[in-house]
Amino acid sequence: MATLSPAHNVNVTLLFGPLLLGVLLNTLLYGIVLVQVLIYYHRYPSDRPWFRYLVLYLLAVETVDWVADIGVIYEPLILRYGTPEALLVSPVMLRADAILTVLISTTIQCFVAWRLYVVTCSRIIPVIITLFAIVSFGGGVATTIIVSLHPNFADFSQFHLEVGIWLVSTTIVDVTLAASLVYSLWTRKTRGTSTDSYINKIIRLTVQTGSITAAAALLDLIFFLVLPETSFNFMLDFPLSKLYTNSLLSTLNARPWREESVKVHAANALFEQTTSSADQRTSSFAMVQPRSKHTTTDAQLRHSKIRIEIP
Numbered sequence: 001m002a003t004l005s006p007a008h009n010v011n012v013t014l015l016f017g018p019l020l021l022g023v024l025l026n027t028l029l030y031g032i033v034l035v036q037v038l039i040y041y042h043r044y045p046s047d048r049p050w051f052r053y054l055v056l057y058l059l060a061v062e063t064v065d066w067v068a069d070i071g072v073i074y075e076p077l078i079l080r081y082g083t084p085e086a087l088l089v090s091p092v093m094l095r096a097d098a099i100l101t102v103l104i105s106t107t108i109q110c111f112v113a114w115r116l117y118v119v120t121c122s123r124i125i126p127v128i129i130t131l132f133a134i135v136s137f138g139g140g141v142a143t144t145i146i147v148s149l150h151p152n153f154a155d156f157s158q159f160h161l162e163v164g165i166w167l168v169s170t171t172i173v174d175v176t177l178a179a180s181l182v183y184s185l186w187t188r189k190t191r192g193t194s195t196d197s198y199i200n201k202i203i204r205l206t207v208q209t210g211s212i213t214a215a216a217a218l219l220d221l222i223f224f225l226v227l228p229e230t231s232f233n234f235m236l237d238f239p240l241s242k243l244y245t246n247s248l249l250s251t252l253n254a255r256p257w258r259e260e261s262v263k264v265h266a267a268n269a270l271f272e273q274t275t276s277s278a279d280q281r282t283s284s285f286a287m288v289q290p291r292s293k294h295t296t297t298d299a300q301l302r303h304s305k306i307r308i309e310i311p
Contacts, residue, residue, distance in 0.1 A: 010087040014230040015153065016076065022231075022238035023073045029242030030066045033059065036249035043253065054111065055252070058104060058245050065100040068093040069238050088152055095148045097237065098166065102140030104241040105213075108248050109133040109173050116177065119184050125176065132173045139166030157228035167221040171214050178210025209247030216240055 037059050041052070071093035080086035110133055117126040142162040150158070216236045223233035 010153075011230075012087065014232075015087065016073070016231075018231040018233075018235045019238075020073055022234040022236070023069050025235065026066060026069050026238040026242060029239045029246060030062060033062055033242055033245050033249065036246060036253060039253050040249060044255075051252070054107075055249070058107070058248070061100060061103050062241060062245055065097075065104070065241055068096050068100060072097070072238075088154070090147065090151045090153055090156075092151075095144055095151065098140040098143035098147070101237070101241045102137045102166065102170075105170055105244045106133045106137040106140075108244045109136075109170070109177065111248070112177050112181075116180050116184065120180075125180050129173055129176055129180075132169045132176075136166055136169035136173060139163070139169060142166075153231075156224075160225065163224055164221065167217045167224075171217045171221075174210050174214035174217065178207055178214070181210075182207060209243075209250060213240070213243050213247060216243055 037055060040047075040055055044051075072091045075091040075093065076086035110130055113126040113129040113133065116129070117123060120126075139162055143159060143166055146159055146162050147156075217240060220233050220236040220240065223230075223236065227233070
């Protein structure tokens with residue numbers, strides 16, 4: 001009796017179905033990234049140059065990541081269709097997935113850690129966050145290396161250490177960042193209706209984006225550990241970088257621009273450096289409350305200007 005090859009034991013649906021869904025979700029989120037990038041450059045043409053370069057960098061890496069993920073599904077289903085290798089050996093482009101993801105996630109995490117430092121003027125938590133982000137980057141690089149050395153699908157279940165370091169570290173970073181930013185914003189409420197409304201908006205956005213990225217990374221790890229014979233983890237792994245990029249872009253695009261409910265004195269964005277000693281290393285938007293008919297003195301006018309530090 002002829003011996004069946006290992007390829008006959010592979011469940012094609014559980015292998016390529018989640019890969020295809022992950023690529024489709026990644027493509028959808030990439031389209032949202034493109035829209036957000038267009039909105040950003042349209043709304044903030046005078047933003048700080050390095051902010052604009054950061055957005056351009058993220059767009060470039062996301063484009064490479066999107067092309068690589070398309071290649072992940074194109075290679076086995078088109079180029080190697082019907083061959084045993086398509087079921088046994090992972091696509092070449094899959095080996096770049098982890099490093100491309102951490103090139104985006106670590107950059108954004110370090111950027112947000114800097115935002116936290118600027119707002120709080122405290123180094124302890126931002127430094128801890130940055131260290132965990134670097135550990136996450138190392139885990140992503142290690143995952144890419146080990147997948148390149150052992151590309152067979154059957155070997156993936158042995159990569160617990162590398163994948164665990166990557167995804168656990170990034171989850172810790174996301175949760176810590178979200179909690180720290182929310183606490184920092186909450187303590188800066190001024191009991192002014194317009195001001196607090198804007199702060200509440202930023203708090204909601206911070207919680208939502210931080211929770212989404214942390215949950216996606218954690219579920220990615222859980223699927224990888226609990227369902228090692230499937231590729232369900234890639235449904236979340238492929239779009240993970242897009243979640244990070246969209247979270248940052250949504251925060252950048254949520255800033256006031258032109259004329260809104262309040263007048264914004266911040267031609268540049270997110271962080272305005274001030275020259276006074278009290279505001280040194282502080283970034284803020286100056287929001288001017290609408291002048292009341294009862295406001296009659298210069299002192300009252302001066303007090304009507306509220307500086308809000310937006311992380």
